[in-house]
Amino acid sequence: MPEKNEPLLLRPAGKDYLWGGTRLNDDFEKNIPLSPLAETWECSTHPDGPSFVVGGRFDGRPLAEVLEANPGYLGARHRGETGLPILIKFIDAKKDLSVQVHPGDDYARLHENGQLGKTEMWYVLDAKPDTKLVYGLRRSCKREQLRRAIADGTVEKYLQKLPIHRDDLFFIPPGTIHAIGAGTLVAEIQESSNLTYRLYDYDRVDKNGQKRPLHIEKALDVADLRGCAEPRQPLRVLKYRPGAASELLCRCKYFEVYRMLVNTERRQRVEYRADELAFRVLLCVGGCGTIAYDGGSIPFYKGDCVFVPANSVTLTIHGQAQFLDVKG
Numbered sequence: 001m002p003e004k005n006e007p008l009l010l011r012p013a014g015k016d017y018l019w020g021g022t023r024l025n026d027d028f029e030k031n032i033p034l035s036p037l038a039e040t041w042e043c044s045t046h047p048d049g050p051s052f053v054v055g056g057r058f059d060g061r062p063l064a065e066v067l068e069a070n071p072g073y074l075g076a077r078h079r080g081e082t083g084l085p086i087l088i089k090f091i092d093a094k095k096d097l098s099v100q101v102h103p104g105d106d107y108a109r110l111h112e113n114g115q116l117g118k119t120e121m122w123y124v125l126d127a128k129p130d131t132k133l134v135y136g137l138r139r140s141c142k143r144e145q146l147r148r149a150i151a152d153g154t155v156e157k158y159l160q161k162l163p164i165h166r167d168d169l170f171f172i173p174p175g176t177i178h179a180i181g182a183g184t185l186v187a188e189i190q191e192s193s194n195l196t197y198r199l200y201d202y203d204r205v206d207k208n209g210q211k212r213p214l215h216i217e218k219a220l221d222v223a224d225l226r227g228c229a230e231p232r233q234p235l236r237v238l239k240y241r242p243g244a245a246s247e248l249l250c251r252c253k254y255f256e257v258y259r260m261l262v263n264t265e266r267r268q269r270v271e272y273r274a275d276e277l278a279f280r281v282l283l284c285v286g287g288c289g290t291i292a293y294d295g296g297s298i299p300f301y302k303g304d305c306v307f308v309p310a311n312s313v314t315l316t317i318h319g320q321a322q323f324l325d326v327k328g
Helices: 063-069 105-111 143-152 216-222
Strands: 008-011 013-015 039-043 052-054 086-093 099-101 120-127 132-137 159-163 169-172 184-191 197-200 239-241 244-251 256-263 270-272 280-293 296-301 305-308 315-327
Touching: 008 063, 039 280, 039 305, 052 063, 086 280, 086 315, 099 216, 105 216, 120 244, 120 256, 132 169, 143 197, 143 216, 169 244, 184 315, 197 216, 244 315, 256 280
Parallel strands: none
Antiparallel strands: 008 052, 008 305, 013 039, 039 086, 086 184, 099 197, 120 169, 120 184, 132 159, 239 244, 244 256, 256 315, 270 315, 280 296, 280 305, 280 315
């Protein structure tokens, strides 16, 4: 019988982008010495922000290095791939993010040295009253119209702005012009890519007094310039089992995301494992507890991220917690 694989607790990389705040340290106790702390890349093998294993036989090693040495951890669905195909983040937007767009895989391979494009999903963990985000355009426009509007500072008249609330979710396909609004705390699941084309950045300057670069021509190459219908929140149905409930949030060709609620009694346990086809990732967005398995256990708290290799040992989860359960 093939050996069953044990889960890996991860330590994230941090990013100090100018729009970030302090909530990832304050609310999630990340203890990352950056101010602001805009993003934490919780499960990542991307060279711009790798995560590391905490504890166990791989303690202190980059997740990328562990997966390179153990390619079976990705699962049969990803046989022959190098590195993790997805990237999972927390985002603390104290200020508005830039208005931006991401390329698809084909454009990125052709114009960005073979990199992946960026399909992503946001799950809203918190949002201040009256917070909005940008999702697509209010009405269709031509490339030259949008270019002129960017140049003269009137681009916002084209942007569709939507109110957002805690527990909302948004699927952002490549080509969708978008921006997270100030006062939002988000979990993001995406392709393993760091390709962002900025269209507009409110003429802000960084800590050195410099404006951040825009990528207008590439952005216009990939942006969907048609008017966009306001996205509706999908119907979500909780499925219950002893000690847990789960609901599908998003399914696309790159990942599946479920919200899982765990509430166990003293003697109850919730069983969980990743099959031979694909890895899974548990991102704790609330509560705490313990993940136990034959050979060890991992105490977890709000903000923790656990990589569960394909063909994993059976895990038993005990506690009161809410997870995003991501299947690769």
